[in-house]
Amino acid sequence: MRVDEFMTTRIESIDADHTVYDAIERMVDRRIRSLLVNFSEKDKDYGVITARDVVFKVLARGANPKETRVSTIASKPIVCVDREADVTDVPPLMEKSHIARVFVCEDNKIVGVVSLLDLMAASLIIRARGDHVP
Amino acid sequence: MFLKKILSYGKQEEKVLEKIEKHVKLLCFACDSFHIAMAKDDRSLMREVIDLEREGDTLRREIISTIYAGAFLPYLRPDLSRFVEIVDRVFDSLEDTAFNYLDVQLPEQIIDECVRVAFLNDKMCEMLALTFEALLEGEDLREKALAIRIYEKKIDDIKFSIIKDIRRLPVDNFWEGRILAEFVSGLTAISDTIEDASDHLQIIHGGLRS
Numbered sequence: 001m002r003v004d005e006f007m008t009t010r011i012e013s014i015d016a017d018h019t020v021y022d023a024i025e026r027m028v029d030r031r032i033r034s035l036l037v038n039f040s041e042k043d044k045d046y047g048v049i050t051a052r053d054v055v056f057k058v059l060a061r062g063a064n065p066k067e068t069r070v071s072t073i074a075s076k077p078i079v080c081v082d083r084e085a086d087v088t089d090v091p092p093l094m095e096k097s098h099i100a101r102v103f104v105c106e107d108n109k110i111v112g113v114v115s116l117l118d119l120m121a122a123s124l125i126i127r128a129r130g131d132h133v134p
Numbered sequence: 135m136f137l138k139k140i141l142s143y144g145k146q147e148e149k150v151l152e153k154i155e156k157h158v159k160l161l162c163f164a165c166d167s168f169h170i171a172m173a174k175d176d177r178s179l180m181r182e183v184i185d186l187e188r189e190g191d192t193l194r195r196e197i198i199s200t201i202y203a204g205a206f207l208p209y210l211r212p213d214l215s216r217f218v219e220i221v222d223r224v225f226d227s228l229e230d231t232a233f234n235y236l237d238v239q240l241p242e243q244i245i246d247e248c249v250r251v252a253f254l255n256d257k258m259c260e261m262l263a264l265t266f267e268a269l270l271e272g273e274d275l276r277e278k279a280l281a282i283r284i285y286e287k288k289i290d291d292i293k294f295s296i297i298k299d300i301r302r303l304p305v306d307n308f309w310e311g312r313i314l315a316e317f318v319s320g321l322t323a324i325s326d327t328i329e330d331a332s333d334h335l336q337i338i339h340g341g342l343r344s
Contacts, residue, residue, distance in 0.1 A: 005257065006288075009250055010295050121284045128261060128281035 001131070003090060004083040006122040007104045007112030011036050016047065016071035020058050023049055023070050034101060036110065037074040044108055047074035050100070080105040083112070087122045090114055146205035150197055150214070151270065157193045157221055158263045160186060164228055165259040165324075169252040172235065180232050187229035194222045213338045220331040224259075227327060231320035238313045241303050247296050248321060251289055255324045258285040262328055265335050275332075275339050282332040286325045293322040 013036040014023050023035055037047040049070055057073040058065050079102045081090060090102055094116070104112035164186040171179035197218050201211050240248060265278040296318055305311035 005253075008291075009246065010292070121288075124277065124284060125261075125281045128277040129264065 001087045001122055001126055002083065003081055003085050003087055003104050003114050004112065006087060006118050006125070007083070007114045008118060009112045011103075011110060011113055013038055014049070014070055016069070016074065018070050020049075020054060020065035020068040020070060020073065024054055024065055027051060027054075033115075034113075035070075036078070036103070036113075037070055037076075039071065039074075039076070045076075046078050046103075046110065047071075047076035048078050048101070048103075049074045075099075078103050078110075080110070081114075082106070087114075087119060087126070090119060094119075144205075146200060146203070150200050150205045153193060153197045153200070154214070154218060155263075155266065155270075157190060157197065157218065158259075158266050160190055160193065161221055161224055161228075162256070162259045162263050164190070164225065165252075165256040168228055168232060169249070169256045171232075172252045173249050177236060180235055183232040184229050187225045190222060190225040194218055210338075210341075213334070213341060217331060217334050217338065220327060220334055224324060224327045224331065227320055227324045231317060231324065234313050234317035234320060238310065238317055240314075240317075241300070243299050243303065244296050244318075247292050247299070248318070251292055251296075251321050251325075254285050254289050254292075255321075255328070258282055258289075258325055258328045261285065262332055262335075265332055269335050269339050275336050279332050279336055282329055286329045289322060289325040293318075296322070 012026060012030055012032055014026060016037050016039045026035060027033065033052075034048055034050040037049050039045040039047060053073045053075070054065070057063075058068050079093065079097050079099055081093065081102050081104055083104050083106045085104075093102060094100065101113050101115040103110050104114060164183050167179055167186065168183050170176065171183065198215050201215055205211075206214060261278060261281050265275055265282070268275055268278055300314065300318065305314075
């Protein structure tokens with residue numbers, strides 16, 4: 001199964017100069033755990049901020065999210081796979097990079113994101129199709 | 135074939151099961167055509183989806199009449215007929231949505247998401263065909279039913295984001311807005327009915343085993 005069959009195409013993003021408070025607001029409002037961070041859209045310079053970053057790098061340290069910029073806690077660079085990549089290629093990549101989501105790219109453009117939950121769902125579909133039963 | 139083993143299986147029954155299989159495969163073909171027509175904005179292919187609904191209707195009538203002409207034990211007939219009727223409801227939704235597509239100019243902002251829903255509907259229908267095959271073979275349907283629910287959840291998520299997007303769009307007149315709203319709700323309701331069909335196969339499967 002190709003990753004583009006199971007990626008999430010709706011990607012929420014935030015500019016790097018926004019505050020962590022803005023990021024929290026957006027994540028809670030949209031019920032998502034990460035945001036793509038635009039450092040420079042022109043140069044295709046992106047990062048990612050996750051709920052884990054917010055909690056461990058800001059809230060747990062008692063920092064003020066209204067005074068902390070997204071750019072200071074975002075991870076860079078993002079990890080991308082080709083949209084035609086097989087879903088089985090993704091877990092080793094996540095394990096190697098210690099990440100829970102990879103972005104799906106085509107011609108230098110981000111077209112989707114695949115998370116751990118997407119991978120688990122994809123594995124169930126593969127089993128149901130009878131393509132591969134590990 | 136599992137059904138052959140546990141039922142008084144004859145020519146009539148074989149004919150019915152073959153036709154139900156054909157009905158489900160025709161639905162898969164219709165879903166695939168719908169997806170391609172949307173992805174390529176191929177309006178003549180979209181009109182063919184409407185023709186496929188008529189073909190599906192003819193098959194449904196043949197199946198129901200063969201069932202009530204004496205195929206299968208009487209207690210099984212309503213369940214099999216109900217499954218065929220649910221599949222037919224998917225054809226109806228596809229037809230209505232195809233009509234609405236031909237009638238409305240989709241806003242740029244929602245095209246990609248709508249094509250994605252059509253793609254997932256297609257995949258879901260393939261899984262329904264596999265579920266029906268598994269029923270015939272007497273296999274466990276649990277994994278396949280779960281796969282269908284996963285697809286449905288995925289479509290639901292996309293539905294809410296499309297609705298959020300269209301709320302922000304200006305509408306020129308009442309009818310344009312209404313047809314667009316009907317198109318979106320029809321497109322995203324197809325998966326609900328496919329899920330109903332899968333649930334019904336599980337009911338039939340449970341009934342045969344008990």
